[in-house]
Amino acid sequence: DGGITQSPKYLFRKEGQNVTLSCEQNLNHDAMYWYRQDPGQGLRLIYYSQIVNDFQKGDIAEGYSVSREKKESFPLTVTSAQKNPTAFYLCASSIVGNLGEQYFGPGTRLTVT
Amino acid sequence: QKEVEQDPGPLSVPEGAIVSLNCTYSNSAFQYFMWYRQYSRKGPELLMYTYSSGNKEDGRFTAQVDKSSKYISLFIRDSQPSDSATYLCAMSSGSARQLTFGSGTQLTVLP
Numbered sequence: 001d002g003g004i005t006q007s008p009k010y011l012f013r014k015e016g017q018n019v020t021l022s023c024e025q026n027l028n029h030d031a032m033y034w035y036r037q038d039p040g041q042g043l044r045l046i047y048y049s050q051i052v053n054d055f056q057k058g059d060i061a062e063g064y065s066v067s068r069e070k071k072e073s074f075p076l077t078v079t080s081a082q083k084n085p086t087a088f089y090l091c092a093s094s095i096v097g098n099l100g101e102q103y104f105g106p107g108t109r110l111t112v113t
Numbered sequence: 114q115k116e117v118e119q120d121p122g123p124l125s126v127p128e129g130a131i132v133s134l135n136c137t138y139s140n141s142a143f144q145y146f147m148w149y150r151q152y153s154r155k156g157p158e159l160l161m162y163t164y165s166s167g168n169k170e171d172g173r174f175t176a177q178v179d180k181s182s183k184y185i186s187l188f189i190r191d192s193q194p195s196d197s198a199t200y201l202c203a204m205s206s207g208s209a210r211q212l213t214f215g216s217g218t219q220l221t222v223l224p
Contacts, residue, residue: 004156043214044214099210099211100212103159
């Protein structure tokens with residue numbers, strides 16, 4: 001089955017700790033994206049990547065970091081510098097040039113206390 | 114002012130009703146318009162994808178774009194309880210590298 005997997009589904013961390021969210025896809029897509037979703041705010045783009053070893057900041061990149069060492073994988077690290085890390089995080093992928101047809105993973109709900 | 118405005122609802126309708134969901138936008142460069150459906154605690158899935166103005170129909174769903182008014186709509190005919198979800202509009206310009214999403218409308222179809 002082709003698709004995007006995110007793990008874990010739920011994640012709990014103490015304030016001050018960095019945490020890495022996993023995102024893997026087997027759709028052979030070059031473009032991958034990370035979004036944050038908060039109640040009433042829709043999806044906001046954190047980072048995106050269109051090719052291995054290259055990525056760009058989105059609208060809310062501060063306090064986050066990413067890597068793209070493999071085409072299939074695009075992990076997101078939420079650092080201790082992120083002021084309000086508690087949120088629902090969504091990973092997506094698409095064919096480069098077909099921005100509108102994004103395939104989303106099931107999401108990771110991160111709670112930081 | 115947000116680039117894309119979407120009424121968050123919640124919207125409750127009886128089964129079988131026609132549902133109208135809407136977004137307005139301010140950026141006249143937007144040319145590509147999408148509707149995503151998101152079930153609770155799941156990732157969004159693409160429902161409809163249209164280019165420029167006009168209508169597109171797919172089964173019970175019709176997407177409508179009016180670029181002159183900067184207004185897009187999604188109509189759901191013969192709504193079903195399984196249509197209960199949050200509906201997100203999204204749009205982009207031709208040169209964009211990212212989508213701009215509305216905040217989503219929560220729909221409940223009552224049996």
